[in-house]
Amino acid sequence: MERELAIATYGLTKQFDRHIAVNNIELRVESGEVYGLIGPNGAGKTTLIRMLAAAEEPTIGEIYIHGDRLLRDDSNPRLKQRLGYLPDDFPLYDDLTVWDYLDYFARLYRLRQPHRRRRLQEVLELVQLTSKRHSLIATLSRGMKQRLSLARTIIHEPILLLLDEPVSGLDPIARMQFREIIKVLQAAGMTILISSHVLSDLAELCSSVGIMELGFLVESASLQELYKRLSRQQIVISTLGDLEALKGELKNHPCVEGWEVLSQKNSLRVDFSGGDEESAELLRSLVAAGISLKEFHCTAEDLESIFLKLGHKQVS
Structure with a gap:
């Protein structure tokens, strides 16, 4: 049963000094679903996502990704390579071209030629930036930059994608383009956890949602069940x-x-x-x-x- 879960956490807690940012969370995300994480600012969403991405050490508790224990040490490097994490403030290198930026990250993930070139072409096509491959990142619109960030996040073909406020500040057309890309990734079998304040986007994308308040996961259910019970x-x-x-x-x-x-x-x-x-x-x-x-x-x-x-x- 555990193998069917893309994410399973047990008593996951993160404390900063006297402040408990994430409090005893038992999260279950099934393989292949889009799981939406919602809650007000300060609810603990970003801290939770950072722990799932191995960017933050839990104070106590355990995280399992597809049944394997996730630790921040060197015990399971292959597991970390199968995670894709897009934080809400990841900087872009404005003086690089789109192609060189993606190629740089593909090299960091040790993608070899000719596979590396094919993979760059695939992700550029997916995020609709093929025509911008030789453009400087500084010349891109905000929506294009966010799609490029997503391309960088999936360049190594992760099985789990963690997206923290990916549509923040985007206009309606850019949000729609981003939503369509997420749908394609899910159709390809990727599990996606996404936090957002744009609840209409999550309602269209997600199969399940979790609601966080003051560090607690106060609700976690399929969207269908949530509507049936509370709407x-x-x-x-x-x-x-x-x-x-x-x-x-x-x-x-x-x-x-x-x-x-x-x-x-x-x-x-x-x-x-x-x-x-x-x-x-x-x-x-x-x-x-x-x-x-x-x-x-x-x-x-x-x-x-x-x-x-x-x-x-x-x-x-």
């Missing part, structure tokens, strides 16, 4: 008639817990505790009451709402 149903309702009449009818329904008036004319977002049958019954009752409906759309709370709700519970 309330919501219904967007728009009327051609009087909004007050719609509100009056909603007050009479036992599954309606409240609503929010939306910016578009005569529209509400209704918090709804019922299931499909109850929402169908609500629709029938509104029509029977003579409410002229323009829209009746069932949805669920998104990952951001779930995170804020969980965070509030931890604080309160």
Whole structure:
């Protein structure tokens, strides 16, 4: 069973002086999945990722990567070579060309010719920088620089990729390009742990998420299970008639817990505790009451709402 886990930690703890940054974490990440790590600044995400990357020594606890114990000493160099780690502040060498930069790191990982040349061409194509291979890094946009950093992180074909805030500061198009690359890497069988504050990106990418608060892993589950357990149903309702009449009818329904008036004319977002049958019954009752409906759309709370709700519970 343990061999099926890409990451397994036991009692993983990191203390700096009197501050416990990571507190007794039992993390399980299955092989081949994209696992999203979310939490506010100071929650311990970066410290956890640094320990998983062997860049930080745990105070106590154990880390296993695909069943092998990860230590910071020289006991398992092959295991460390199979990790790819992209920190949120890794510097680029602006006076090098894209090709020379990647070639430098490929040499550090002891990639030999002709494999090295082929691998550089592969990763440049993957991150869509083939046309920039001879350009100086200083001339690249922020999004291109981040894709180049990712190329450097995967040049040695790691089996586990650790990405700390990789889309921070990127515009929507650059974020979308980065997401598409992550999907290709997952399809190729790579296990990816990614932290981000852009929860909409994680909701699209991840199969599981972990939520950190004050050094604790307060939630770790598949995205599907998290939605099922914590996401309330919501219904967007728009009327051609009087909004007050719609509100009056909603007050009479036992599954309606409240609503929010939306910016578009005569529209509400209704918090709804019922299931499909109850929402169908609500629709029938509104029509029977003579409410002229323009829209009746069932949805669920998104990952951001779930995170804020969980965070509030931890604080309160």
